Amino acid sequence: MSNCFHLAIPAGDLNLAKNFYCEVLGCKSGNSEKHRWLDIDFWGNELTLHQSEESLPKVRHDVDMGAVLVPHFGIHLPEREFQALKARIEAAGLVYLDPPYRRFIDSEYEQETFFIADPNGNILEMKTMVNPKVLFKVESANMLNH
Template structure:
């Protein structure tokens, strides 16, 4: 693995957070320190969830689809993985923070996105793009 993102977040109860990330989100766990932290393979990135009492505060920022929670993090994934993730979330009986929404319809930047909170209130935005190759190309 090279050039992967490392992000460490407060996770609340580690076992609850691990279950969410591994069973619902479909990630794998890696290295850990008992009762302190667990590395999660977050689509090729290293997400380290830390046992904690605190939660990160969030605010809402206005964008085209409404007010979204900041801070947030997530990944872009192929359509089939995205749809499978939505099915796991719904099968687990979890509620979306912001329900799946199609943005930029009819443009080269068209995407479907949703926001969900992990058990400690960390906000994740998950996306699938119709044309992922335009992600870092200058907008026209």
């Protein structure tokens, strides 16, 4: 797991959070300290869920397709995994905060995305890119010009 991203978030009840991340999203649990925190393998990244009573404040920011909830985090998945994740979310009866939709249609940045909340109200954006190789293309090109 070298160069993996680490994020620690307030998770509310750890048992509810573990069920959401492991049973619904399909992640695996890792190291933990009982009643304090739990590590989740979030598609190769370390997500640490902290037992808490607080949650993060949320606001909506305007972007190309409307107003998205911030803060949020998520993952880019291959198409097949993304569609399987949508099926698991729908089978679990979860409600989308922003239902699946496509952005940047007919461009090299075309993607499908949706927003959901975990049991503590943390916002997740899940995506699949039609062409995942362009994700950092603009930034990489800009860096070469400096």
